Amino acid sequence: MRVTELRTIHPATTALLIMDVEPSIVAQLPDADAFIGGLLRAREAARTAGLTVGYVRVALTADDVATVPASNLTFHAAAVTGRLLDGPDTEVDPRIAPGDDEIVVRKSRVGAFSTTDLGEQLAGRGVDTLVLCGIATSGVVLSTVRDAADHDFSIIVLEDGCFDRDPEVHRVLTEKVFPRQGEVVSIDDFIASLA
Structure with a gap:
């Protein structure tokens, strides 16, 4: 069940996280330009309102590749094929490139927290609420919703983001699973809540 009226967002303690929006992943979308266009609208509203904006990208260094065990099916396959090797295809998509003062973390597993210092960076900025979007709903978004809930963040998921x-x-996920741990809203509803 999607929330249609979002609770009050406090910009000083809220971060918009744009996750795994990188060329090698965006290429899988049927209409990448429209998807990124929606994220750009959400990001512009977040920046204007004074939210922290952060980006999470997935990429494996040579050291990461050497240590991925065969038991990790997803990342072992990526290590063997070189699909997620750190480089231009695993940077944040240039159409939604980060600003100089925005958070950018590189992860080597599915969720945004386990292999990064994201939690510390958010804590350092006083963030207690996360607005999540990215690719894929069943990957980084699901893992990050669960982990963020365990870290006691308030959670908002942008359903069409x-x-x-x-x-x-x-x-x-957006109608039955995520609403158990946070609010699920449209990009338009998120933008309206900041107006």
């Missing part, structure tokens, strides 16, 4: 190759999985 997330994408999954399986529309039914996206629907179940």
